[in-house]
Amino acid sequence: MSSGNPIGVFDSGIGGLTVFRSIMEQLPGYDYIYLGDNGRAPYGNRSFSTIHQYTWECVQWMFEQGCPLVILACNTASAKALRTIQQQDLPVQNANKRVLGVIRPTAEVIGNYTQSNKIGVLGTTGTVQSDSYPIEIAHFFPELKVYQQACPLWVPLIESGEYNKPGADYYVQLYLDELMSQSPDIDTILLACTHYPLLIEKIKAHLPRHIKVVAQGDIVAASLVDYLQRHPEIEQRLSNTGSRSFYTTMDDTANFDAHASLFFKSALTSTYVDVRKTCK
Template identity: 40%
Template sequence: MIKLKGKQKSIGVFDSGFGGINILRGIVRELPEYNYLYLGDTARTPYGTRSREIVYEFTKQAIDFMFANGCELVILACNTASSDALRKLQQEYLPKRYPGKKILGVLVPATEAAVDSTRNRRVGIIATEGTVKSNAFVDELIKLDSGIKVFQNACPLLVPIVEAGEQNSKAAKLILEAYIKPLKKKNVDTLILGCTHYGILERRIKEAAGSNITIVSEAIVVPRKLKLYFARHPEIESVIGKKRSIRFYTTDLTDKFTTLGSKFFGRAVKAEKITL
């Protein structure tokens, strides 16, 4: 495992691409004092069409790198990784390999927010094929409210649109309308954006969904939940460095990562290429 120089005790945020930078931006806004390490596995994105076994292996390699380079806590900002790999990593891999370290996902904060938001108990989800197939969101929602009705739609074209920087195109508008229309017909009043990339499309999604549907964005709910988590776990919070440093790593450094990553983060992003 590659260990880089100058590692600092940090909060790690991992995604298969750069969609998770949107969540990192929200976390830094809510909790600016900490050190952060972001890793995007852009060489192997998207994860949403891959098998559960491959997603687990890729995610395990990512957290190995992040723990080796100072992370005390890693947030899987990739919904596919959260649905396909998180539980196994938490229950089997961490206790043996990294006792004392923590990995958190993004599904539970989003489902809790959706249950709090819905009035008619009809919740829609847009996500990658892998996340929809896993039924992870459905399972978590039903745990919270056994009477809730959940409707999912896989949206395989949205991640490539975001990764190509085409989120403001006419094609993106038409594709979003086609994906959301079936959920509107189901009379959902709450819609979970079940992929970190979709936060980049939030304004367009709101336009397609209409004013009667509440949008649950992980970039908003995850930072709030992390703040509460630290309040409950001071033993974790206290060991994380507070020098406000932010490091970015990617497995395929391209101009697109730098340009779009900077746009999504709201300020310049300078990343270093690594191999997992």
């Protein structure tokens, strides 16, 4: 379906387009394909084994399109599937391929945003239950205290296009109140789901002005720039004709295109794929 050796960007739905946009801005010359597993979204409340299965199927499909490198622009997949893919799947089946996530790049820099050393993390139930962020952040900033809050209704609101309507404010306020009740000294809040930047203005409106709200797009993109500089053996395998292709496991591609264009901030046209047909 694609030509060359593009960088693959994967998400359970359309949220990863916020990261993809930032990656393209910082690395505009490469070829890219984006795959959203909208047909099986949301991932947030699914088990580790199911998320691994779905993510690995999508990653394998992207490998078959020629991708030497795949970015999991999905916090839930990064939290629940990345380690197994990197440590068990790739060495056996695709030792010359690379799969990266969004958690470690964020953990490496998040401590630079806080003065109180108290950080809030908003994510899906799966991301929060995995404790991936407290564990990773402790490696780089052991002095930080991390408070987490699951926001299980935010992704469905966003995927259904209801996020910009007045009714969404109730659920934004609900989860922010639950987070801030854990500590009034939180001064930095990480949006640990790539869907959440579409709610960022509502989130900021319900918080004191001194609290920083951090999205991941630019952080992950900067980390990828650094990764390719440090790994020329991967960078040299990537094609660079500037092509962009979008795929979804949702058979209603018009619906995907309409919502996805809001995330990508540009009109796009997608193609439907069934990743299960190409994976064993």
